[in-house]
Amino acid sequence: MQTIISQKKEKVNFLFPSDLNQKASAVAKELGFTYSDLVRKALTDFLERIEKEKINREIAQAAKFFYETEKYTAEEWKFTETSVK
Numbered sequence: 169m170q171t172i173i174s175q176k177k178e179k180v181n182f183l184f185p186s187d188l189n190q191k192a193s194a195v196a197k198e199l200g201f202t203y204s205d206l207v208r209k210a211l212t213d214f215l216e217r218i219e220k221e222k223i224n225r226e227i228a229q230a231a232k233f234f235y236e237t238e239k240y241t242a243e244e245w246k247f248t249e250t251s252v253k
Contacts, residue, residue, distance in 0.1 A: 182207075 184192070196206040 192206055193203055195201075196203045199206070201209070
């Protein structure tokens with residue numbers, strides 16, 4: 169995976185509320201980032217978090233499906249075991 173710095177960049181324009189723009193500028197300066205680097209980092213982190221949340225939801229859905237399947241199977245076997253006796 170390429171780092172943000174080494175990737176080809178495209179120029180884009182955004183309109184931010186004035187207070188958000190001022191806060192971002194101040195934080196970028198405090199951290200020694202350019203404004204663009206700060207926005208790229210923030211957007212990258214946000215998108216990674218969204219992707220992880222999506223994966224976690226999918227894992228939870230799969231776990232619930234397998235739990236329900238195992239629960240159903242156990243119930244079915246319970247009747248089978250009692251009928252054999």
